[in-house]
Amino acid sequence: MKPESHCVYLELSAEREHKFYEVTVEGAELTIRYGRIGTEGQTQRKSFADSAGAQAEAEKKLVEKRKKGYGDAVRGQTEKKAVEQPRLKLPRKFEPYRERIEATLRPVLLLEVLEEEPGPLGSKVGGVPYRVQGEAWPTDTEGRPLTFLAQLNFADLPPLEGYPENGILQFFIGRDDLYGCDFMRPEEGNPASFEVRWSPEPQMDLSQLDVETPDFDDDGFSPLETLRGFGLRGQQVEQPMSWCDCHFEQAIGLDLCDNSEGPEGRALGEWRQEKYDELATYGHQVGGYPSFTQEDPRTADDPRILLFQLDSEAGKITWGDVGIANFFIDPDDLARWDFSRVAYNWDCT
Template sequence: MSPKPFGKRKKGGAAHAVREEVRGRLRQRLAELAAPCVRVDLASDDAASPPTGSCLGEGAYLPHGQPWPIDENGPMCFVAQINFAEAPKLVGFPERGLLQWFTSADDTYGLTFDESRGTVGFLARWFDDVSAPSVGEEPDDVDTDWSPVGDGRLILTEGLSLPAWKELPEDVRAEPLWQEVTDVLGDKGLAAVGYELEPEDVWEDLARGYESPLVGFVVGSKIGGFARFTQTDPRGDGAYPARNAPRGSVLLQLDSGESGGWGDGGVGQLFADPSAVAGGDLSSVRYNWDCG
């Protein structure tokens, strides 16, 4: 989804100059607070992905000895595969190898809501070597009605990711810049009808959100960086690792803005220790999705 500009305003004059000056300082501060990530986009063309290429929803790499996964709901739905050799290098993440993600074919895409949440209802596979030919095929009876995403070839490029407002240190949230941004760049129409904008609102919508005019910051689908949720962050609860633990890293996030699906405007994640995954250890992988 392309970033949208702040509302239509006439150029020129002192007010415009003030807005541009504040916007410039905002960009600079955000760049200091951002973390590198890999942006994940669905290709705009219909070119087929090679068997070991990064892709969404179809075209899973199936070498000899790796059949299509089946669970109690039948053949699982293929979500995505990421070939890390195609991705820009990200510190601590694999530089090669192929990650696959499947979910159970049911009305919650395999996610449970008890103590097992995040640990069942999905499958992550890791291929350190992808030199063997892909010989398997997707079964005819995969129930694509329960697939959480669309399909197509994926493009992996460098990006920057911003934390949620609540993830910022308290001293950063107290910086006067955020209130200045709120006063100068916030929606005056909302203020006129009695809605009091807070710095958090402007941060989430105009700095970090889909309304951001700051090209380069990745809102949705990504490898690494900071996660986005439509509801709450599950990390630190139940079987999910703490947000700041290595196992709480965003291994892969697929947002409906780029991937489609995930219910009503939702987003899905795999969390894991990326260095462990690079060594073929998938025991830390946890699964989550939510929607509005």
């Protein structure tokens, strides 16, 4: 005679959880099946001396699962749920911080520097900028021409939420040994030593553009290693807050100065910093979060966000001792396409 069979089926479906747990007692045999709802799951079987032992173990398991939020359900009534993929692949030790890290994710255009220079309307680093005939080349307070650093033609870049869809944004910097940056006044907008130009409706007729560039003297300084230009190509991705951002500690709470022993026998803070760097790419970009070789010039109460960032790249761009440059803007100014108060900073090791 076949032993009497008793089955209890539980489910847990909340937020990311979508699991079932089934316990079947058949005589002295206990069968447990568990997994994601809508799948066969995994099966475990265990034999006991008698049916009482199997039943006692089953009841113990069911009590544990009900404490975790599982409830009685009918198999087959709950639809299979697509597996929700995490937005970021995190090291196990970062999992307690997942919600806070993912909350900082921000769309960004990562920029690739190309070998070929496009025409004067294209997105580029160096070379010949967009300039209408009769428009003066930017100069410093002593009348010396500024270096044309880069321009972004939003019409030929992937769209980025919160940024223009058209128009050309240009960056010119001084030719002194600090590349026109005033490190004593990082909170100020456009000084005479650099200029940001915005052309919301560019002239598309190439015959109306001035493609002449100044004859720069040999005494000037520039992060650009050559007079020729290089095109820029953008790719939109999501980027978490960089660990060197001044808002990082408050937003995420990862202690990067923890000197207690961590994995691989290293200081925990050092290990965290290295692993966090692997989460995303920070370099040439529009929007997203800034990166620094030293420290963030902003304070925690500074609302300005990254507008544009240009990193060093061998044979093309070198900021001092292989540093990086950032241009910051107030979000309210960005919403109005007002680029008159952009702040400029660069640093190196």
